[in-house]
Amino acid sequence: xxxxxxxxxxxxxxxxxxxxxxxxxxxxxxxxxxxxxxxxxxxxxxxxxxxxxxxxxxxxxxxxxxxxxxxxxxxxxxxxxxxxxxxxxxxxxxxxxxxxxxxxxxxxxxxxxxxxxxxxxxxxxxxxxxxxxxxxxxxxxxxxxxxxxxxxxxxxxxxxxxxxxxxxxxxxxxxxxxxxxxxxxxxxxxxxxxxxxxxxxxxxxxxxxxxxxxxxxxxxxxxxxxxxxxxxxxxxxxxxxxxxxxxxxxxxxxxxxxxxxxxxxxxxxxxxxxxxxxxxxxxxxxxxxxxxxxxxxxxxxxxxxxxxxxxxxxxxxxxxxxxxxxxxxxxxxxxxxxxxxxxxxxxxxxxxxxxxxxxxxxxxxxxxxxxxxxxxxxxxxxxxxxxxxxxxxxxxxxxxxxxxx
Amino acid sequence: xxxxxxxxxxxxxxxxxxxxxxxxxxxxxxxxxxxxxxxxxxxxxxxxxxxxxxxxxxxxxxxxxxxxxxxxxxxxxxxxxxxxxxxxxxxxxxxxxxxxxxxxxxxxxxxxxxxxxxxxxxxxxxxxxxxxxxxxxxxxxxxxxxxxxxxxxxxxxxxxxxxxxxxxxxxxxxxxxxxxxxxxxxxxxxxxxxxxxxxxxxxxxxxxxxxxxxxxxxxxxxxxxxxxxxxxxxxxxxxxxxxxxxxxxxxxxxxxxxxxxxxxxxxxxxxxxxxxxxxxxxxxxxxxxxxxxxxxxxxxxxxxxxxxxxxxxxxxxxxxxxxxxxxxxxxxxxxxxxxxxxxxxxxxxxxxxxxxxxxxxxxxxxxxxxxxxxxxxxxxxxxxxxxxxxxxxxxxxxxxxxxxx
Numbered sequence: 001x002x003x004x005x006x007x008x009x010x011x012x013x014x015x016x017x018x019x020x021x022x023x024x025x026x027x028x029x030x031x032x033x034x035x036x037x038x039x040x041x042x043x044x045x046x047x048x049x050x051x052x053x054x055x056x057x058x059x060x061x062x063x064x065x066x067x068x069x070x071x072x073x074x075x076x077x078x079x080x081x082x083x084x085x086x087x088x089x090x091x092x093x094x095x096x097x098x099x100x101x102x103x104x105x106x107x108x109x110x111x112x113x114x115x116x117x118x119x120x121x122x123x124x125x126x127x128x129x130x131x132x133x134x135x136x137x138x139x140x141x142x143x144x145x146x147x148x149x150x151x152x153x154x155x156x157x158x159x160x161x162x163x164x165x166x167x168x169x170x171x172x173x174x175x176x177x178x179x180x181x182x183x184x185x186x187x188x189x190x191x192x193x194x195x196x197x198x199x200x201x202x203x204x205x206x207x208x209x210x211x212x213x214x215x216x217x218x219x220x221x222x223x224x225x226x227x228x229x230x231x232x233x234x235x236x237x238x239x240x241x242x243x244x245x246x247x248x249x250x251x252x253x254x255x256x257x258x259x260x261x262x263x264x265x266x267x268x269x270x271x272x273x274x275x276x277x278x279x280x281x282x283x284x285x286x287x288x289x290x291x292x293x294x295x296x297x298x299x300x301x302x303x304x305x306x307x308x309x310x311x312x313x314x315x316x317x318x319x320x321x322x323x324x325x326x327x328x329x330x331x332x333x334x335x336x337x338x339x340x341x342x343x344x345x346x347x348x349x350x351x352x353x354x355x356x357x358x359x360x361x362x363x364x365x366x367x368x369x370x371x372x373x374x375x376x377x378x379x380x381x382x383x384x385x386x387x388x389x390x391x392x393x394x395x396x397x398x399x400x401x402x403x404x405x
Numbered sequence: 406x407x408x409x410x411x412x413x414x415x416x417x418x419x420x421x422x423x424x425x426x427x428x429x430x431x432x433x434x435x436x437x438x439x440x441x442x443x444x445x446x447x448x449x450x451x452x453x454x455x456x457x458x459x460x461x462x463x464x465x466x467x468x469x470x471x472x473x474x475x476x477x478x479x480x481x482x483x484x485x486x487x488x489x490x491x492x493x494x495x496x497x498x499x500x501x502x503x504x505x506x507x508x509x510x511x512x513x514x515x516x517x518x519x520x521x522x523x524x525x526x527x528x529x530x531x532x533x534x535x536x537x538x539x540x541x542x543x544x545x546x547x548x549x550x551x552x553x554x555x556x557x558x559x560x561x562x563x564x565x566x567x568x569x570x571x572x573x574x575x576x577x578x579x580x581x582x583x584x585x586x587x588x589x590x591x592x593x594x595x596x597x598x599x600x601x602x603x604x605x606x607x608x609x610x611x612x613x614x615x616x617x618x619x620x621x622x623x624x625x626x627x628x629x630x631x632x633x634x635x636x637x638x639x640x641x642x643x644x645x646x647x648x649x650x651x652x653x654x655x656x657x658x659x660x661x662x663x664x665x666x667x668x669x670x671x672x673x674x675x676x677x678x679x680x681x682x683x684x685x686x687x688x689x690x691x692x693x694x695x696x697x698x699x700x701x702x703x704x705x706x707x708x709x710x711x712x713x714x715x716x717x718x719x720x721x722x723x724x725x726x727x728x729x730x731x732x733x734x735x736x737x738x739x740x741x742x743x744x745x746x747x748x749x750x751x752x753x754x755x756x757x758x759x760x761x762x763x764x765x766x767x768x769x770x771x772x773x774x775x776x777x778x779x780x781x782x783x784x785x786x787x788x789x790x791x792x793x794x795x796x797x798x799x800x801x802x803x804x805x806x807x808x809x810x
Contacts, residue, residue: 052730052738052758082726084739084759117723118760227727304709308802318522321487322632325457333457334489353457354489355523394799397713 001257004171007160008143009194012171014039014238016137017194019148022129024077024115024122032126033074033148034133035192036102041236042201043069043110044208048229054081055091056111057228063095064232066107067201072192072232073098073111073130074149076177079188080113080121081227090121097127101134114151114177114188114228146175149190153178157268163257165250168241170197172254174261178269188228189216191265197254198237199244206247207255208233215262218294218387219270220302233258270388275395280310282374285384288330293378293385295329300374300387307392310372315340315363317349320374331378339375340366406662409576412565413548414599417576419444419643421542422599424553427534429482429520429527437531438553439538440477440597441507446641447606448474448515449613453634459486460496461516462633468500469637471512472606477597477637478503478516478535481556481582485518485526486632495526502532506539517595519556519582519633551580554595558583562673568662570655573646575602577659579666583674594621596636596670602659603642604649611652612660613638620667623699623792624675625707638663675793680800685715687779690789693735697783698790700734705779705792712797715777720745720768722754725779736783744780745771 010017015037022032045064047057063069073094080087091113095106102109113121146156160173176191199207212231237243244251271279282300287293300306303323309316317338324331338350344366349358366372415422420442427437450469452462468474478499485492496518500511507514518526551561565578581596604612617636642648649655676684687705692698705711708728714721722743729736743755749771754763771777 050727050730051736052726082723082738082755082759084757117727118755227730304797304801311802318487321457322455322522325455325632331456333487350487350523352489354487392709392802394802396709397716397797397799397802 001161001163001260004160004162007173008146008158009035009173009175009192010141010145011160012173012194013196014236015194017145018133018137018139018141019144020129020133020136022075023125024075030144030148031075031077032129032133033145034098034130034137035072035145035194035234036137037070037234037236039236039238040068041070041234042199042204043232043234044201044205045110045230045232046209046212048226050227052082052227054079054113054228055083055087056080056113057230058088059091059095060110060230063107063110068108069110069234070104071098071102071109072234073109074113074190075126076114076149076151078113078115078119078121079117079228082118083120086120090123093123094126094130097130098134101131110232112190112230114149114190117227149175149177151177152274153272155272157265157272159261159264161257161261163253165241165253168239170239170241170254170257171195172257172261174265176265176269178272188226189269190229191216191231193233193261195233195235196238197235197244198239198241199235199254203244203251204233204235207251207258211255211259211262215259215266218298218385219266220298220387220389267388270390273390275393275398276390277311277393278369278391279371280374280389280391281371282376282387283384284376284378286381287378287383287385288381290383290385292329292331293383295327296324296331296376297385297387299323299327300376301389304392307389310367311391311393313364313367315349315358315360315367317355320376321350321353324376331380335379337377337379341373341375342366342369342371344369406566406568406665409565409567412578413551413563414440414578414580414597415546415550416565417578417599418601419641420599422550423538423541423544423546424549425534425538425541427480428530429480435549435553436480436482437534437538438479438550439503439535439542440550440599440639441542442475442639442641444641444643445473446475446639447604447609448637448639449606449610450515450635450637451614451617453631455632457487457632459484459518459633460488460492461485461518462635463493464496464500465515465635468512468515473513474515474639475509476503476507476514477639478514479518479554479595480531481519481554483518483520483524483526484522484633487523488525491525495528498528499531499535502535503539506536515637517635519554519595522632554580554582556582557679558677560677562670562677564666564669566662566666568658570646570658573644575644575646575659575662576600577662577666579670581670581674583677594631594634594674596621598638598666600638600640601643602640602649603644603646604640604659608649608656609638609640612656612663616660616664616667620664620671623703623790624671625703625792625794672793675795678795680798680803681795682716682798683774683796684776685779685794685796686776687781687792688789689781689783691786692783692788692790693786695788695790697734697736698788700732701729701736701781702790702792704728704732705781706794709797712794715772716796716798718769718772720754720763720765720772722760725781726755726758729781736785740784742782742784746778746780747771747774747776749774
């Protein structure tokens with residue numbers, strides 16, 4: 001598997017993508033993205049588990065059942081959430097307009113929105129925007145698509161890999177936006193992946209569902225799950241590899257590449273968490289079960305106390321032990337070892353559930369870096385899990401508390 | 406039931422309490438508290454659910470089984486947590502020394518610690534401190550006991566009520582400390598209650614367990630559960646009411662007063678959360694079940710996004726709807742109404758799961774107060790629940806992130 005620098009979703013054979021400005025975002029930044037597969041494609045998707053689901057999420061839960069999916073239209077600036085039946089009609093209209101322009105049926109179009117909650121959609125602008133986007137698909141737009149799905153993200157998030165199955169070139173490319181929440185109620189995790197692999201729809205869904213569990217679902221910026229979160233994969237089969245209908249070697253190879261793409265995007269989202277000054281990766285190893293490992297890893301990355309300590313580059317291992325202690329995961333407190341690691345170095349701060357003497361300066365030099373790895377060895381089994389997050393900074397509070405003041 | 410201003414736990418007939426400085430806290434503040442019942446008493450207690458339990462918690466889980474409990478010794482400055490077998494021996498020693506001085510057996514003494522995690526106990530200082538405290542019990546110490554259990558609390562937390570059962574004066578008094586976490590790893594919720602009621606031990610335990618569920622367990626400062634949390638009640642029976650052995654009218658009356666005491670202390674703890682600028686009370690009403698109501702109320706009070714918005718006095722109802730959406734509680738999103746209330750006024754910001762136009766200035770004037778009530782009407786049933794917390798401020802991050810820097 002090879003990483004292709006400077007490539008994006010529209011560089012995958014048979015796919016086009018464009019981002020334009022439709023007039024929704026006051027900032028004047030691009031706010032409408034269209035992803036199109038020139039040939040019939042199968043789609044797989046996962047949606048937010050929040051009981052409060054935005055209109056496009058509810059619509060896509062139906063549209064994803066379509067045997068053919070050739071377009072995804074995304075607007076940023078308005079989440080179309082908590083907007084009632086009118087909001088749902090607006091999502092339906094977005095699919096209809098896109099389908100009409102591209103010669104598709106509405107169910108063959110997926111719709112996504114991210115932005116402010118509870119505000120009616122400015123459909124006049126969005127409708128015109130969709131028409132404009134559809135007409136400009138054939139031009140070369142490089143990163144305009146990745147830019148148009150951003151809200152308060154500070155950088156675009158994309159990754160493209162190339163792998164080979166039966167000697168065929170298999171491309172998998174993804175773009176994502178993270179949960180920056182500068183504007184009140186903004187913030188959603190969206191990820192769109194295009195691939196030219198030839199695979200059965202049900203198997204693509206299985207691969208995505210499994211992949212999401214260990215990637216996006218192991219990211220926490222502030223523990224709040226958005227009303228709009230969504231991950232969508234489109235596979236158009238142009239690679240012409242023999243149709244994958246079972247979890248054979250080809251499937252395994254594809255799944256590995258898909259996991260890498262999702263993991264890369266998940267880490268970029270964590271790194272760009274609101275106010276973040278560093279990326280925190282937590283590895284829990286030697287847990288009794290995978291579930292125990294995941295629960296402990298997620299608890300640490302979600303602890304405000306741990307996140308604040310890391311912002312202050314404070315080797316506060318007691319809070320880490322405390323955080324796994326109140327997680328639902330099973331482990332033996334008297335066995336836990338804790339280390340802080342990164343390219344700068346590695347230092348053990350706790351052994352067998354107790355603190356051990358360590359050099360504060362060395363610990364600080366490690367924790368002051370932009371990437372910090374918390375290694376937790378439960379010495380209790382053979383399972384492991386990884387979670388990603390960021391520190392809790394003054395800017396998080398400023399961004400989320402004082403925007404309107 | 407009457408609130409007795411300026412009274413404390415040692416004003417309950419048969420009880421004495423004292424707080425002294427033993428030399429553990431660098432600040433020179435009182436750091437050792439002793440609560441003593443001159444007559445035999447029954448104890449009830451609840452302990453942290455954190456799997457990582459401090460030594461005194463493990464010891465008390467045994468000592469609480471004793472039919473007689475006449476003393477509680479508490480030190481602040483060192484949590485005696487993650488200190489291994491040596492730490493457990495230190496807790497045992499604290500009970501032994503106290504028992505010897507007061508003519509009791511070690512199991513008749515409860516031990517509590519709060520402070521730094523993972524540091525060995527300075528037992529020489531603590532042993533001398535206990536001896537000094539035991540010798541000075543007979544003097545009048547007013548609030549010294551409540552002061553001595555504080556770590557980074559900014560004010561003492563106490564409440565005393567008087568109720569009548571069979572014409573007898575029943576006193577219930579409590580002191581507590583909250584989870585200020587200024588010093589790395591400090592922060593524990595401790596509450597000690599004394600009463601002169603005559604009640605069966607098993608029934609006192611039932612009353613406390615039930616009371617804690619709706620009071621202390623509905624408080625969240627930052628979602629982190631300490632390794633040392635503990636609530637202990639001592640009842641010495643001096644009121645001479647007929648021995649309560651069933652949930653009769655006397656029990657119900659006592660339970661009401663006990664709930665009031667615990668609720669008052671819980672609110673004081675929330676108000677004094679680290680960096681807090683305001684007390685947030687969340688009422689969830691008309692839920693399908695009590696469990697649904699509690700899950701939703703707890704989720705809102707624990708959301709960093711909601712807490713940050715309240716710090717900024719931002720009427721950010723979308724985040725509240727989002728927070729109950731990812732809680733495990735069941736409700737119908739399309740039915741939810743949300744209001745902000747306090748003595749300044751009341752304003753509705755969401756109706757039937759959607760935003761409604763409201764006056765931003767009025768909302769701001771309500772949210773800028775030191776007390777804000779978030780009322781969430783699920784319009785889905787007859788159950789309700791209340792949770793308490795505080796806003797997320799710059800100081801929280803400063804306190805927890807930058808202490809050592």
